[in-house]
Amino acid sequence: MKVSCPHMGHLHWMLDDLFERLGVDYVKPPPTTTKTLTIGAKHSPEFACLPLKINVGNFVEALELGADTLIMAGGHGPCRFGYYGIVEERILRDLGYDFKFIMLEPFDDGKWAFYKTFESLSPGLSIRKLWKTLKASFSKGRAFDEIYKRSLQVRAYEVNRGDTTRALKEAEQVLVPAYTPEEIEEGARESLAIIDAVDQDLDREVLKVGIVGEFFLLLEPFSNFGLEEILGPMGVYIERSVWVTDWIAPNRDNKIYGFPKQLVEEKAAPYLSHNVGGEGRETIGSIVLMAERGFDGIIQLLPFGCMPENIATSIIPKVQREHDIPVLTLAFDEQTGRAGLVTRVEAFVDLLVARRGSKLALAGAATATDAATKQPSLSKI
Numbered sequence: 001m002k003v004s005c006p007h008m009g010h011l012h013w014m015l016d017d018l019f020e021r022l023g024v025d026y027v028k029p030p031p032t033t034t035k036t037l038t039i040g041a042k043h044s045p046e047f048a049c050l051p052l053k054i055n056v057g058n059f060v061e062a063l064e065l066g067a068d069t070l071i072m073a074g075g076h077g078p079c080r081f082g083y084y085g086i087v088e089e090r091i092l093r094d095l096g097y098d099f100k101f102i103m104l105e106p107f108d109d110g111k112w113a114f115y116k117t118f119e120s121l122s123p124g125l126s127i128r129k130l131w132k133t134l135k136a137s138f139s140k141g142r143a144f145d146e147i148y149k150r151s152l153q154v155r156a157y158e159v160n161r162g163d164t165t166r167a168l169k170e171a172e173q174v175l176v177p178a179y180t181p182e183e184i185e186e187g188a189r190e191s192l193a194i195i196d197a198v199d200q201d202l203d204r205e206v207l208k209v210g211i212v213g214e215f216f217l218l219l220e221p222f223s224n225f226g227l228e229e230i231l232g233p234m235g236v237y238i239e240r241s242v243w244v245t246d247w248i249a250p251n252r253d254n255k256i257y258g259f260p261k262q263l264v265e266e267k268a269a270p271y272l273s274h275n276v277g278g279e280g281r282e283t284i285g286s287i288v289l290m291a292e293r294g295f296d297g298i299i300q301l302l303p304f305g306c307m308p309e310n311i312a313t314s315i316i317p318k319v320q321r322e323h324d325i326p327v328l329t330l331a332f333d334e335q336t337g338r339a340g341l342v343t344r345v346e347a348f349v350d351l352l353v354a355r356r357g358s359k360l361a362l363a364g365a366a367t368a369t370d371a372a373t374k375q376p377s378l379s380k381i
Contacts, residue, residue: 001100002027003069003121004062006055009219010148011244013176014141021133022122027067029058032222036061041334043091050223050303050333051216052084056091063097069121074105079277079308107250140178141245143188145256147171150195152239155232156207157200165229167198204235207352210290211240212283213301214309217332218242224301224330225338227345234349239295241286242279259289267292271315278308284315291323296352298325299345304333326351 004027005015012028019026030036032054040057059070070092072085089101102121107114119125147168155164171191178187209231217223218240228238241264243256252261261282268285275281287298300316302309316327328348330341 001025001069001121002067003071004029004059004065004067005071006058007032007220007222008216009221009244010144011141011219013144013172014137014244016176017140017179018133018137021137022118022125024121027062027065029062029065032058032220036222037334043095045087047305048087049080049306051081051214051220052087053334054216054220054223055084056088059088059092060095060097063092063099067099069100069102071102071104074103074109076106076109077275077277081278136179136181136184138245138249139181140175140184142256143175143178143184143191144172145243145245146188147175147191147195149239149243149256150192152228152232153237154195154198154200155229156235156237157202157204158232159199159201161233163198164195164232167194170194206235206237207297207349207356208237208239208295209349209352210286210295210298211238211301212286212290212298213241213279213312214303214306215242215247215279217301217303219244219247223332225341227299227301227341230342230345231349234346236349239290241282257286264289271319272312276308276311278306280308280312283309283312284319287316287319287325287327288323291319291325295325296356297348298327299348300327300329302329302331304331306331326355 002025003019005011007029015026016028036057037054038057039060040053040055043060044053044056055072062070070089072088074085075082085101085103092099092101102117104117105113115127115130118130151164151168154167158164171194174191174194175184175187178184211218211227219242221228228240231238239257241257243254246252246254246256249255254261254264264282264285266285267288268281271288272281272284283300287300290298300309300313302313313329316329319325320327326348328344330344
């Protein structure tokens with residue numbers, strides 16, 4: 001059995017570790033490229049979301065490398081993500097590929113079914129061993145998310161352009177061989193130290209921008225043209241609302257994001273009080289949270305036609321007005337070009353710089369006015 005899964009950001013580091021522990025032969029698809037997207041777009045329905053097209057391309061390339069068992073995450077709710085596996089399997093079979101297809105449904109949808117899925121991959125696997133294996137691999141995934149989060153913050157302050165990206169690659173290689181809980185903990189400390197060692201100008205004025213939106217677009221750099229590495233060198237400090245381990249954690253406690261899911265939903269409630277699928281509600285709640293924390297602006301990412309994010313997009317103008325924060329919405333499909341994206345992002349950053357300057361000038365004027373009103377009149381001197 002040769003198992004493969006589609007790429008989604010840095011999930012492959014955790015999958016490498018997980019399948020090694022389970023003794024399963026894992027076929028990692030080649031890195032996602034324009035070729036991958038071209039294959040997926042050619043064989044997928046035109047109206048399908050961009051992530052589905054990339055998934056299909058990943059699967060085709062994995063099958064060509066010898067994979068015979070494909071795993072796709074399942075889902076439920078209004079978002080079309082729950083149908084991805086069904087549609088992808090049918091497309092691949094219509095193309096003539098022979099394989100076993102496994103839908104890995106969410107843990108909360110049925111713990112026994114979740115266990116049996118893994119037991120089918122690793123016969124004789126006990127529930128106890130599965131739990132220990134998942135816990136170890138998940139902790140390693142958390143460590144990777146921690147270094148990626150730190151890199152987003154450090155890159156805005158780096159003295160030499162590219163140092164953070166180079167340090168991140170070095171930090172990744174420190175974590176890769178970590179296996180025992182102790183090694184993972186030590187690897188996490190060492191890898192974070194490598195990121196922090198980047199030469200930084202902490203006195204530099206930076207913009208604070210939050211990135212929110214549909215999970216795949218946030219997690220998969222290919223799908224958003226490496227937006228985070230475009231913004232960092234512009235002097236933009238970044239935080240985003242979705243991380244791999246937060247997204248797959250059963251309790252969704254948002255440890256990496258730093259704010260409990262319940263709090264995010266509470267912030268969204270005045271504008272969107274119920275689940276509309278995907279990250280629709282989380283997008284609104286995250287914008288409110290970031291605005292309250294003094295962020296300069298927000299960038300929302302979504303696949304063209306994404307229903308949950310389109311609902312959020314229709315609500316965002318009200319959130320913008322009430323919280324006085326600019327939001328740039330970027331929709332992606334296979335026709336989206338990098339040059340156009342960079343132009344829009346550069347214009348948005350220029351707007352934020354000008355807006356911050358205006359706010360500082362207004363604040364200075366208000367301070368001067370306050371000082372003047374406190375001066376005694378000439379008649380009292």
